[in-house]
Amino acid sequence: MGEFELIRRFFTRPTPRAVLGVGDDCALLQPGPGMQLAISTDMLVAGRHFFDNTDPRRLGHKALAVNLSDLAACGAKPLAFTLALSLPTADTDWLEPFAEGLLALADAHSCELVGGDTTQGPLNICITVFGEVPAGPPLRAGMPATQALLxxxxxxxxxxxxxxxxxxxxxxxxxxxxxxxxxxxxxxxxxxxxxxxxxxxxxxxxxxxxxxxxxxxxxxxxxxxxxxxxxxxxxxxxxxxxxxxxxxxxxxxxxxxxxxxxxxxxxxxxxxxxxxxxxxxxxxxxxxxxxxxxxxxxxxxxxxxxxxxxxxxxxxxxxxDAQGAPVDHHFASFDHFRSNKAANTTAP
Known part of the structure; x- marks a missing residue:
């Protein structure tokens, strides 16, 4: 199965909300009047963010979920996303459930797949998501003029x-x-x-x-x-x-x-x-x-x-603690470039 057949079979769908979706050099999105685009990109790398034996349906879900979570933190409504996918092989037994998990979550949030890229290589999933949020007066002086959560x-x-x-x-x-x-x-x-x-x-x-x-x-x-x-x-x-x-x-x-x-x-x-x-x-x-x-x-x-x-x-x-006394202990959060853990599975 070639690259374009892979895209057509698993990732080409109608995009009624986008002006132009999969198939051209660029997708075209039109946010509503008075709206601003909220854009976020996340990458999931095999052996770093997920285990090799992860259920592909769940992995498809998570690949989009981590991006939608960024929109949630911004108070933005999902519009569309692009998918860049590096695959060791074009394995239909893996691709079919991966696409099902990915697109089921996309449908649940009316978020359209409008483009991307595929290549052969180590398993790597990169999604860029687009949302919209109303413009508005700044929360306070020196902040952007937006209703987005910052x-x-x-x-x-x-x-x-x-x-x-x-x-x-x-x-x-x-x-x-x-x-x-x-x-x-x-x-x-x-x-x-x-x-x-x-x-x-x-x-x-x-x-x-x-x-x-x-x-x-x-x-x-x-x-x-x-x-x-x-x-x-x-x-x-x-x-x-x-x-x-x-x-x-x-x-x-x-x-x-x-x-x-x-x-x-x-x-x-x-x-x-x-x-x-x-x-x-x-x-x-x-x-x-x-x-x-x-x-x-x-x-x-x-x-x-x-x-x-x-x-x-x-x-x-x-x-x-419950009595208001200091808790004298260090609880470290994850940092990609300070941690040597393999398959840590924490996202950027």
Whole structure:
């Protein structure tokens, strides 16, 4: 099967929302009047972001999900995407479920595949996604004139929220790398979180005009919250006693005090939640006066949110326990060029 037959068979579809889709040198997109294009690119590399034996249907889903998560963090509505795919061979048994997983998620968000590229080489998936967000007055002086959620809008006194649950993807990774053993049912649930995340697009849209800043959690809560703090020029205090409740695998961690390779401890649970990555939830900030609006956004998008801390004027990120005492422990988030882990599976 040649390159163009591959594209025609698996990735050519009608694109009613795009002016021009697959087949020309460029795709043509027309955002609505008064709208701005939101654009994001993510790459998934075999052996770095996913294991070689990952279900191709789940991999197709995740390849687009990590990009849609960026749009969610921006409060942008998905429009279209391009796919650049490097393949060792044109294996139809792999391509068919991969395309099914990819396009099922695309259809769920009305996001059209409008172009891309294919080549032979090591398995590598690169997607560029396009969304739209209304133009509007800047949130404050010096910020862009947009209604997009940005990382740079957090202010002292804001609440910090997290959507959904955190840490289970990292727990699955530790099990897949042989560091821990999980019960069969828990492993299945955790692996689903790792390989088929849910982009919080509906929540991101509902938070426009409510949240002051937002980011998606790809490299770990502390690392991605840190991006908000840096861009906003503020600090934060985070309650670890609340954060630890965000892991869905509570029953497994409750009362666990064994060694890491036998049974994860509370410290390990916190590492999964705070530094784990691959969750693709949202971390966002909002003024206390917006608490009712945040709750309404959560309910409208059917997405649970949890308030885990607050923004401080003092720079730096402080971790405290239930009594407000400092937590003296370092929880590292993932960095591609500081980590030597193979198949870490965390996205850029």
């Amino acid at each position: 990382r740079g809008g957090a202010q002292a006194g804001d609440d910090i929220y997290v959507s959904g649950t955190l840490g289970d993807a990292r727990l699955a990774l530790e099990a897949l790398q042989g560091h821990i053993q999980l019960p069969t049912d828990l492993m299945a649930a955790a692996r689903l979180r790792l390989e088929q995340p849910t982009p919080r697009v509906a929540l991101g849209l509902a938070l426009r005009g409510v949240a002051s800043a937002a980011a998606d959690i790809s490299d770990g809560l502390l690392g991605d919250l840190g991006h908000i703090l840096e861009r906003s020029g503020v600090g934060a205090t985070l309650d670890t006693s609340i954060a630890i409740t965000l892991i869905a695998s509570q029953a497994y961690f409750s009362g666990a005090r064994g060694q890491f390779h036998q049974n994860p401890s509370e410290l390990t649970a916190l590492q999964c939640v705070l530094g784990g990555g691959d969750d693709y939830e949202l971390v966002f900030c909002a003024a206390p006066a917006q608490r009712a609006a945040v709750l309404a956004a959560a309910q409208a998008s059917a997405t649970p949110v949890t308030r885990v801390g607050h923004i401080d004027a003092q720079p730096g990120l402080r971790l405290v």
